[in-house]
Amino acid sequence: MTDSPVPGGGGPQATGPRSIAVGGGVGVAITGDGARVVMLPAEAVRWAKEAEAPPGAGNLPGSASGIFVGRQDELAKLRRLLSAEGEAAVTQVSGTQAIHGLGGIGKTTLALHYAHMHRRRYTLVWWMNATNTEQIVTSLATLATRLCPQWAATTGVQEQAAWAILWLQWHPGWLLVFDNVEDPDDLRHYLGMLPDGHHLATSRTATGWHAIAPTMSLGLLDADAAATLLCTLTLGPEHAPTQEQRQETAALADELGYLPLALEQAGAYLFETGTSLADYRDMLGKVMDTAAGGIDPERTIARIWRHTLTAIERRNPQAVMLLKTVAWLAPDDIPRTLLAPLCPDPLTLGEALGALHAYNMISYSADRQSISVHRLVQTVLRHQPTTQANGYPPGRQDAEHLIHQATPDEHMDNPRWERLLPHVLIFAESCPTDYTATSEIMRVYQEAARYLYRQGRNAHAVGLQQAILAHCERSLGDTHTDTLASRNNLGDAYRAAGDFKRAIPLLEKNVTDCEQTLGETHPGTLISRNNLAVAYQATGDLRRAMPLFEATLTQCEEVLGNTHPDTLTSRDSLARAFQEAGHFKRAIPLFEATLTQREEVLGNTHPDTLTSRNNLARAFQEAGHFKRAIPLLEATLTQREEVLGNTHPDTLTNRCDLAVTYGAAGDLKRAIPLFEATLTQREEVLGNTHPDTLTSRNNLAHAYEAAGDLKRAAPLFENTLTQREQALGETHPSTLTSRNNLAYAYRVAGDLQRAISLLKTTLTQREEVLGDTHPDTLVSRINLAGAYHAAGDLGRAIPLFEAALTCCEQTLGETHPYTLASRHNLAGAYHAAGDLGRAIPLFEAVLSHCERTWGNTHSKTLAARSDLALASRSDPATQRRRVATTATDPAQ
Incomplete structure (x- = not known):
């Protein structure tokens, strides 16, 4: 600024x-903090310019040969919106389009059919799961692996994604499909960096698109198209329905709310089991509660899935157990290896997954090494009544065992943690309110939170810290030392996430509880007091932050000694407060003293030493001493890249x-x-x-x-x-x-x-x-x-x-x-x-x-x-x- x-x-x-x-x-x-800048070697940049995609290249998640009815107008409109110049060459126009609608409405299916219909018009069609930015990055990295395997196999995900963006900038005329976008702002920078092609997004979110892309709302199928789809699914495309069958399917489509996913699930059940339309309607009517106020997709699909699950269980009981288990995991990229302990051998696992796939309950990744499940399926299954004596909701205990077994050791390599983290986070966030977590899963949450902290991603650990604190309060009481530590960690995670309205009251309460329970000078009290001061400072409230920093430093020096790491942290915090207040004559000597002590106590390349060196350089810069700041920043950057990594x-x-x-x-x-x-x-x-x-x-x-x-x-x-x-x-x-x-x-x-x-x-x-x-x-x-x-x-x-x-x-x-x-x-x-x-x-x-x-x-x-x-x-x-x-x- x-x-x-x-x-x-x-x-x-x-x-x-x-x-x-x-x-x-x-x-x-x-x-604020810094930026991630990915540096690519010269040969990788050259390959990005020279590599060509094969004709018709892409990674579409399925074929377009299935049944597709009632969306021809939407397909035509989508083409018009994307290519404003009608049938002009794709390389000469650019466009962005977002399709939104409720889950199960057919957004992904429409996007898939559009991509298949026009794939020969594009130099490349690349499909990306886009629930969050990490998935987008991973999908871009896969593009690099596809087009430049000789280099991509030797580098990391961030570098691969950067290479893919560079390739897209050199080779116009592509189509990028961002499937299931949760936050429209996740796409903003990609649209800015990549103007020479078409972007197509699907999202359940209707708001937030006005400044990013034109939207097309996708509604329910009309009655005639819905009846046609259900007839074709039930009888097969080669059989023309009788008038009576047409009337039956029309009535059933009406009861299913014309929701495409509901129609597909019902059609799959009817075709697999041979149940007549009349019998199915009778079965559905016995369990149907009329949804007030219009369509209720969860209730509609729940009615269908009760019978679908019964049919699957008759065919393969292991499959239903698997489905109830994955309901508690993240919906996408569920590895087969994670699910393997639930089955005695790979063959049994494959048969169970095959049964679920046959009923459209799951989908496979392109390499069939992971699966995805629709979020509505998960929502319905998570809300099933508990029937187990131990109080676990169906499938949750099995999911907990899987996560516990798959948890890496604390210092294991990043790829294993990164693959498991989405499932740990979802498992923590989906915990029922009346459920008491086990000590095993708490240890998993703590290890995951520590991993995120080591990665500098403490803001991402809010859900984990919430679960840990709730468990401590319930099992240990409000003022137990572990509870106090957990409350401090949650408050600091809120602060890291920029949520000061929740961070400050929580940290204030924790300081009071620590003073009363542990005493004024206990190390835990000093840490809580310092974190509260940091939160005050982050909101610009130096009047409350400065005295708290000064008092905490004095107590740290008295209790812990002049060179204890916590004392050095406190001294560094006070120096930064002086710096922010513009008192450079007090800040710079304090930074210099802290740096000298950290070099002596912790070593020259310890992360805290590097932080002190960076802070001193920043103070020089803000005081106008650029000739002292630049060399120090450049040297510290080199050390941080070597010690901490590039990102x-x-x-x-x-x-x-x-x-x-x-x-x-x-x-x-x-x-x-x-x-x-x-x-x-x-x-x-x-x-x-x-x-x-x-x-x-x-x-x-x-x-x-x-x-x-x-x-x-x-x-x-x-x-x-x-x-x-x-x-x-x-x-x-x-x-x-x-x-x-x-x-x-x-x-x-x-x-x-x-x-x-x-x-x-x-x-x-x-x-x-x-x-x-x-x-x-x-x-x-x-x-x-x-x-x-x-x-x-x-x-x-x-x-x-x-x-x-x-x-x-x-x-x-x-x-x-x-x-x-x-x-x-x-x-x-x-x-x-x-x-x-x-x-x-x-x-x-x-x-x-x-x-x-x-x-x-x-x-x-x-x-x-x-x-x-x-x-x-x-x-x-x-x-x-x-x-x-x-x-x-x-x-x-």
Whole structure:
């Protein structure tokens, strides 16, 4: 995020947690982590350009030779919407289309038929499960494996996905199908990066698409099409129904609600069992509860599945047991190896899965090594009444045993954990409210949460931590030490997820309980108190955070010693709070001391040591010491890539901070691509409205603005402000930053009326929330003065500039970038007012500082030199003085 009151100056900002970045003339507070940037070797890039897809290449999950009725108009409309130019060559047009409707309505079937019908028009048709961004990444990685196996087999999933995106950018004319999208924003960055083809999405979600893609709502089949489908499924396509059969199927289709999935399930049952339509209707009527208020798909399908399950059980009892078990797992990518313990041998497992597949209860992956089950099937099965004596819902105990057996050791390789994690998370989230979890599954949850923490993905562990805390409270009581630890972990997970409304009250309660139960200076109390202070700080509440950090550090030093890891963490936290408050003279020595102690105690490459090194570099950068910041950031980044990996959140933070420093130093050519990559990765990993994603969006907007690209900057600023108001609140420091940045963009665009109004509001709010001398408040004061100056109102501009300069000198120091910006702007206002006697000395001081800080060719230095020259040409006395100086000192 940035504010840039200096005309013509600046570069983009981005930071890690609780730091202040400087770009343009003046920067503002930025919170967040870094970006994931995937670097591909040169030969992989060359292969992405040169590799060609075979004719008709694709990975469609099934054929289109099955029965398909009642959707011809939708197919034609879909083609028109995707290719706005009618039958123009696919390589010359691009388009995006989303199909939405309730589960079982036939969205996937329609997309599959469209893909098959037009696959020869595309260079490639690639089908992706898109429930979340991780599945999209995995599907893209599979594309790399298909097209470039010689390289893809030797690298990781993220690199493979990056290669696939690069290939798609080089080879236009493809179709990407995103099946079962849960969050429309998951697609936003793919649509931006990949414009030269067609994107087709299916989703049960009807909202959230307006800013992303045109939509087509898919409704129930009409009565005639539904009856035709049921007749064909029941009798076979070669048999024409009699009038009586047609009437029977029409009546049954009506009772089934014209839901395609319900019709397919009923047709499969009737065909497999040979049951007559009359008998089936009679059976259905005996168990049917009329659904009030229209179609109830769960109830409709539940009525069908009761009979389907009975038929499957007669054919293969093992199959029903398998189905009830997978109801408690994630719906997609359920490995056969995970299910294997339920059957005595692979043959038995295959026969059971085959029976389920015959009745359309499951589907196979392309390699048949994993299965998927429809979510409605899972929903219905999870809500079956408990009949077991031990109180387990049907299938849940078996699912628990499978997950427990498949859980890797704590330090096992990532692929095994990554394959199991979706099932562990779903199992935890689907736990019935009156169910008491076992100690075995609790250990699984704890190991999974620790794995996510080690990966820097603590925000993803909220569901696990909720389950762990509920278990501890139920079995151990509200103040047991394990309960207190669990409550702390859940509060910290909420904080990591940006959910401060739940994090802070929970952490406050935990601190109180720890003080009463464990004592004021117990290590557990100190950890809880530090985490509460971090949460306060994350919301911009330094008035509560700072005293808590200081008190906690004092107690850690007394109880644990000066070099205990928890003491070092506390010292680092206090330094960051000073940094955020703009007290660099207190923050930098504290960072330096912490780094020295961590190097001695933990070693040179310990993750905490690397964090200290990164924090010190960031403090240097924010204080304007770029020559000290850049080498330290580059060295730390190299170490983090080696120790933590290329995509660990700490590595991404480091990379993002390096991009910030490049931008602040005027190197936008290196900064902007990193900011774009940061936004893309955060959207994938954290979601569209996570605070760190919003930070990246703001950073990118500022980078565009610093490069003079207001057409891309202003809409991005507006979007970020709206999302921050919704996610963080009207007066959160980050919201105020977005409001300030948008106002500055209005000013640069010449819309001074809107700029001044928004800047006045922001300044008032910052004075109330942050205080009169906070760096962000100073930025607002400078920017409002600049807007008055631009509007020709020097009577208001000059006093504001003078007050801002005095406050910057007292609070931040003579050479802080904000101070230099204030001095430069005040000099410009004096010049505009004709007061050259005060303007020229200020311009000279600014130029001298810029040359010492950034060098002779930096944009800020050039701007200061140009303004000084312009003022000097207007002042004869200055011209005479400069001529004399040149004559006596030719070397000058």
